[in-house]
Every structure is written in C-alpha cells, then in structure tokens.
Amino acid sequence: MRIDIITVLPALLDGPLKHSIVKRASKKGLVDIQIHDLRNFAKGKHRSVDDYAFGGDAGMVMSIGPIHRAITHLSSLREYDEIIYTSPDGHRFDQREANRLATLENVIILCGHYKGVDQRIRDHLVTREISIGDYVLTGGELAAAIITDSVVRLLPGAISDETSALSDSFQDGLLAPPVYTRPAEYQGWKVPDILLSGHAAKIDQWKHEQSLDRTRKLRPDLLEGFED
Numbered sequence: 001m002r003i004d005i006i007t008v009l010p011a012l013l014d015g016p017l018k019h020s021i022v023k024r025a026s027k028k029g030l031v032d033i034q035i036h037d038l039r040n041f042a043k044g045k046h047r048s049v050d051d052y053a054f055g056g057d058a059g060m061v062m063s064i065g066p067i068h069r070a071i072t073h074l075s076s077l078r079e080y081d082e083i084i085y086t087s088p089d090g091h092r093f094d095q096r097e098a099n100r101l102a103t104l105e106n107v108i109i110l111c112g113h114y115k116g117v118d119q120r121i122r123d124h125l126v127t128r129e130i131s132i133g134d135y136v137l138t139g140g141e142l143a144a145a146i147i148t149d150s151v152v153r154l155l156p157g158a159i160s161d162e163t164s165a166l167s168d169s170f171q172d173g174l175l176a177p178p179v180y181t182r183p184a185e186y187q188g189w190k191v192p193d194i195l196l197s198g199h200a201a202k203i204d205q206w207k208h209e210q211s212l213d214r215t216r217k218l219r220p221d222l223l224e225g226f227e228d
Helices: 020-027 064-077 095-101 119-124 141-152 200-218
Strands: 002-007 032-037 050-052 060-062 082-092 106-111 128-131
Touching: 002 064, 002 141, 020 032, 020 141, 064 106, 064 119, 082 119, 082 141, 095 141, 106 141, 128 141
Parallel strands: 002 032, 002 106, 082 106, 082 128
Antiparallel strands: 050 060
C-alpha cells in the first residue's frame, strides 16, 4: 500500500509515523508512506500556501494552486484509489472505514489547515472527506496520522498475531471485552474464574456477554438494530 500525505507541517508527522507497528510495516515493505511539504509546490519568493478569504471572513484559506500542483504531480506517477481531505465536517472515521481503506492500493491524504481549503479543491480534486470527530484541530496532520495508523495495522503481516486485530473494539460492532494477564491475583484483585477454566466455549460466551454489557453501558448507540 502507498500513502502520500500532503501537509504544510511535515515535521508534525515524523514522530507518529516512525514508531511501533507503522514503522515495522514500513520496514517490511507492507506500506510506503511519503510525506510531501506543500510549500514545495508553491510559487513566489515566500512559497505562500494560503490567502485571505473572499467575502471578508476571518482567517486564512489554503490556496488552490499549490494543492492542485501537488495532487497533479502525484497523480502523474500513479493512479490513486482515494484522495482524502481531513476536515471536521467530513465523513466520520470509524473501524468500517479503516477496514475499507486498508483494501486500497494508493491513497493521498491532504491535511487541512487554517480555515480550510478553497472549496474548489473539495469540489474537483478530493474524492473522500474524513473527520476523526466533532471538534477542530489546528491542522489535519494528527488526523492523518490517526487514519494512517489505524489502516496500516490492518494490513496482512503488520501485526504478528493477525487475529489480534480481528478482536479489537468495533470490528464486530461491539466494544471489546475486558482483558487480564498474570498474576491471577494481585492485592486481592482476582481475574474472573471463567478465564482460568480452560473451557474455550464458555470463555467465548463470557467474552461476548461482557462485550454486550460494556457496549450497553458505554456506547448504547452501537446497539441500535443489533439486538432486534
């Protein structure tokens, strides 16, 4: 998989994308992540990538020229399955969307900034708009890192035990059950007996019941239609 990230602050992405599972997946050749400084596609002495908004609104807007040149350049090298724009008013990112993106070959992520991008970019260049939540960040770099991390960990071979990702929260529409490790008792706090029983079927049933219970308490919205 190839992920190209276009940003005005490339240094913000150095840390999140060079550690843990994403780093290992990159070393294995499972994913090729390239970060592109938008200013390299800007013109003029100051390499400006933003300008004032028409209509007198407060705040600066990312200009169409540098972004169009960046996307045109990348698209001349390969065909992209999605050109994603990170925006607070985009499609809400969830596990289903991560699963879908993990099946793609080539993806561009355009990091929003300032008051956003010129609307013509969204109308004519972007194929998918994604939000990681109902709040506003200084820029889309952290959102791009979150999207990249959640997608890369799903690639075959990225996680040593691939069944681990299948038992994560949201994969089956429910929150994951509680997990425990050794010691079986610590300061009087005990691991549930069922997990020490060795009875696989009963353990699976317990885990499912715990997932349902957790979801009812913490995210009842996920159960709409699930228990009909």
